[in-house]
Amino acid sequence: MNWKKLRCELCETRFSCDKHHIIPRADNGSNQAYNIAVLCPCCHREVTSNEIQIIRRYLTSDGFRLETVRNNQRYIGKKEFNKPDLVQQLTLF
Numbered sequence: 001m002n003w004k005k006l007r008c009e010l011c012e013t014r015f016s017c018d019k020h021h022i023i024p025r026a027d028n029g030s031n032q033a034y035n036i037a038v039l040c041p042c043c044h045r046e047v048t049s050n051e052i053q054i055i056r057r058y059l060t061s062d063g064f065r066l067e068t069v070r071n072n073q074r075y076i077g078k079k080e081f082n083k084p085d086l087v088q089q090l091t092l093f
């Protein structure tokens with residue numbers, strides 16, 4: 001798979017995306033697709049520095065989205081969590 005052509009699961013950019021292990025390999029995180037998020041360099045840095053914590057992942061009608069916490073606020077991708085239209089289309093992955 002060419003990760004560089006995929007869309008960032010947080011900010012939706014297609015710029016230079018790379019794979020990120022949601023549960024780190026060092027903690028026996030799987031190399032299977034369900035444990036791999038596609039992130040752009042900017043979002044990847046925010047996740048690895050713990051500015052953003054990934055809670056879980058959803059499959060939406062528009063591809064995968066990550067539920068995250070930042071500054072005690074919940075988000076889907078980088079949108080606030082409590083948007084009814086967004087929540088309705090979520091399916092737990």
Ligand SMILES: [Zn+2]
Nearest residue numbers: 008011040043
């Ligand atoms: Zn991004």
